[in-house]
Amino acid sequence: xxTVAVLLAxxxxxxxxxxxxxxxxxxxxxxxxxxxxxxxxxPAAIAAMLGAGIAGGAALPDLAGRAPVLVGALVTAALAWWxxxxxxxxxxxxxxxxxxxxx
Amino acid sequence: MTMTTxxxxxxxxRGPAALRDVVPVALSIAPxxxxxxxxxxxxxVPSAANAAVAAGVxxxxxxxxxxxxxxxxxxxxxxLGTVALINARLLLYSAALExxxxxQPRWFRWLGPALLIDQTYLMVTARDDLDDxxxxxxxxxxxxxxxxxxxxxxxxxxxxxxxxxxPGTPLAAAAVVVLAGMLAPRLTxxxxxxVALTALLVAVVAAPLPGGLGVLVGIxxxxxxxxxxxxGRR
Numbered sequence: 001x002x003t004v005a006v007l008l009a010x011x012x013x014x015x016x017x018x019x020x021x022x023x024x025x026x027x028x029x030x031x032x033x034x035x036x037x038x039x040x041x042x043p044a045a046i047a048a049m050l051g052a053g054i055a056g057g058a059a060l061p062d063l064a065g066r067a068p069v070l071v072g073a074l075v076t077a078a079l080a081w082w083x084x085x086x087x088x089x090x091x092x093x094x095x096x097x098x099x100x101x102x103x
Numbered sequence: 104m105t106m107t108t109x110x111x112x113x114x115x116x117r118g119p120a121a122l123r124d125v126v127p128v129a130l131s132i133a134p135x136x137x138x139x140x141x142x143x144x145x146x147x148v149p150s151a152a153n154a155a156v157a158a159g160v161x162x163x164x165x166x167x168x169x170x171x172x173x174x175x176x177x178x179x180x181x182x183l184g185t186v187a188l189i190n191a192r193l194l195l196y197s198a199a200l201e202x203x204x205x206x207q208p209r210w211f212r213w214l215g216p217a218l219l220i221d222q223t224y225l226m227v228t229a230r231d232d233l234d235d236x237x238x239x240x241x242x243x244x245x246x247x248x249x250x251x252x253x254x255x256x257x258x259x260x261x262x263x264x265x266x267x268x269x270p271g272t273p274l275a276a277a278a279v280v281v282l283a284g285m286l287a288p289r290l291t292x293x294x295x296x297x298v299a300l301t302a303l304l305v306a307v308v309a310a311p312l313p314g315g316l317g318v319l320v321g322i323x324x325x326x327x328x329x330x331x332x333x334x335g336r337r
Contacts, residue, residue, distance in 0.1 A: 004152040006179050010169045010186040011159025017190050018216035021198035026205065030198050036333050037326060038191045040298050042164075044325030045188040046286045047299035048318045049168040051306030052175060053279035055317075069276045073283035081287035087134050089287075093280035101276075 072097030117238050121226075121246035128222045129253035135163040136254050138277045140261020141268065142170050150262035157258035161251060162220060164285050165189045166258075171278050172318060181319055188322055196224040203227070206236045215240070218247025298329040 021027045030038075054070050076093030080086060136157070143153040148170070160166045165186045172182045196219055204212050226246055233239040290296045306321025 003146060003148055003173055004156070006173065006182050007148065007152075007156040007166075007169055008159055009179070009183060010165065011156060011161075013183055013187050014160050014162055014165060014190050014193065015217055017187065017193040018197055018219045019213060020194055022201050022204045022216050023212045026201050027198055030195065035195070037330060038195055040295070040326050040329030041188045041191040041322075043286065043289050043295045043299045044302040044322045044329065045168070045185055045191075046164055046282055046289075047302035047325060048306040048321030049171060049185065049189075050279060050282045050286060051303040051321055052310055052318045053171055053282060054303075055307045055310030056175075069279050072276045072280045076280040077283040077287040080284040081290060084288050086131070086281075086284045089284045090134060090138075090277075090280050093283065094277060097276035097280065 068097040068100035071100055117233070117242040118245045121242045122249060124226055125246045125249045125253075128226065129250055132163065132222065132250075132254060133257040135167070135281055136257025137261035137264070138281050139163060139167050139170065140258040140263070141265030142167065142174075142261075142278050143258070144262055144265040146170055146174050150259060153262050154255050154259045157255050158251060160186070161217065161254065162190055162193075164282070167278055167281060171282075176313075177318065178316075181316065185318055185322070192221075193219055196221075200224065200227070203233070203239050207240060211240055215243060215247075218243065218251060220247075220250070222250060223247045294329065294332050297332060298325045301325045301328040 016024075021030065050073065054066055054073060056066055056069065072093040074093075075096040076089045079089035079092055083089065139157070140150075140153065143156075144150070148156070157166060160169070168185050168189055169182050172185055177185075197216055200216075200219070204215060207215065223243065223246060227233055227239070227243060230242070233242055286299060290299060302321040302325030304321075305324040306317050309317030309320040311317070312320065
């Protein structure tokens with residue numbers, strides 16, 4: 001129940017961000033400084049989540065066990081960067097992770 | 104009179120046009136919805152609740168990040184902070200679309216932006232026939248509503264199919280590879296690469312920190328590098 005409440009709160013945060021510059025404080029242009037910081041927010045947040053996912057809560061010396069996930073992520077990232085799509089790279093990355101896990 | 108009829112016909116055509124535009128987009132985001140649905144069952148979040156969350160968050164990366172963070176035992180502030188940062192781009196989109204919402208009815212200014220995602224933003228900015236308020240409202244409602252419905256269906260299907268996957272399926276890797284697939288296309292110049300690499304490496308090193316603090320530390324480090332690189336450029 002607490003988990004669902006947190007996720008619903010995440011929905012509320014997302015909605016507030018959506019209406020912020022339209023309904024709450026109509027602002028066709030945000031300050032340049034805000035623009036610059038926000039431009040870095042998405043790559044930083046997704047990369048940090050990716051790092052946490054690769055580590056899986058393990059400390060650096062124990063990361064060898066996370067090799068399948070790391071390889072899967074690398075395969076997906078390389079293909080997604082090259083092809084600009086998501087479906088094929090994700091399938092390829094999952095197959096790579098699955099193959100390494102099965103070995 | 105003719106002009107009014109033409110305008111009226113043009114407006115009614117926005118609905119079918121929106122549906123035509125939305126089909127390939129819905130197909131492209133469906134796999135992510137399936138992964139999110141399957142991941143939610145591992146956290147675990149009940150299917151119905153996750154469908155409600157999918158409609159509320161309506162942002163794949165943020166939804167997935169929230170689930171991953173919760174699975175890793177992150178605290179409430181970490182989860183909400185991460186969601187806010189990943190979705191911060193919505194603030195930029197809403198600022199860019201504010202002129203289109205300015206002359207809309209009050210109810211639409213409150214509810215319409217709930218359909219704002221990368222895809223709907225790109226769809227409306229790619230069209231040059233949405234200048235009138237009613238036409239924009241119709242297109243936005245149909246396209247965004249159809250995308251939202253297909254998204255919730257995909258997440259629901261993932262929740263239903265997740266438990267049926269055979270043992271040994273690397274579902275834990277699914278969330279990670281999807282995040283990798285979402286990150287890579289953003290790395291077009293040296294600056295986002297530096298920001299992302301810093302955030303990723305710091306998050307890996309800080310992973311053992313309690314409450315998912317490592318994620319926030321990683322994000323903070325990435326932002327600092329980004330701001331420093333911006334200053335160095337000026």
